[in-house]
Amino acid sequence: MRAFLFLLLLFPVLELFVFFQVGTAIGFFPALLLIIAGSALGALIMRLAGLATALSARQSLQRGEMPGAQMLNGMMLTLGGGLLLxxxxxxxxxxxLCLLPFTRHRLASMLQRRAEEQAQRQRAFAGDAPAPGEPPRHRPEVIEGEYERRDN
Incomplete structure (x- = not known):
């Protein structure tokens, strides 16, 4: 937790240092225009990625499929747009890096693999869930009906 807090505090300092270096190399106003253009591009990408993800997820649901891959892809696009913002x-x-297709797919597959491993770990510790590779357990048969209590 301390390492995350340290990196969170160090990130703006690194951003300012890099901005100063780029501003020294190409000039202050061109560097500022690059920052503004990146933010505008990020806002546009976030808007389009959200709409495209919602549409593709709805189409997958209409076909009866789970939209996991589309949602993960949309999440990566949104993360990339947010970082540009x-x-x-x-x-x-x-x-x-989050927007480029080859790195986006690689990051998405890494995230999906980690999520599947986490889900398997959680299932392994669940009391009534079968372990991976074990056949599903049958639940007791329940007979539905009505009853009437008669006290003598």
């Missing part, structure tokens, strides 16, 4: 060059580079 944050002012700074480091966040823009990370956002572009």
């Amino acid at each position: 944050v002012p700074g060059f480091i966040s823009d580079v990370l956002g572009l």
Whole structure:
């Protein structure tokens, strides 16, 4: 937790340092225009990615499929757009990595694999769930009916 807090506090300092370096190399106003253009691009991508994800998820649900892959892809697009929206060059580079198809698919497959491993770990510790590879257990047969209590 302390490492995360340290990185969270260090990130703006690194962003300012990189902005200063880029501003020194190409000038202040071109660097500022790059930051503003990146933020505008991020806002546009977030808007389009959200709409495209919602439409593809709805189509998958209409076909009777679970939209897991589309949702994960949309999440990566939204994360990339959000990182572009944050002012700074480091966040823009990370956002572009989330937007490029080959890195996006690789990150999405890594996240999906970790989520599946986590789900298997949770299932292994569940009391009534069968372990992976074990056949499902049968529940006791329930007979529905009505009853009447008669006290003598």
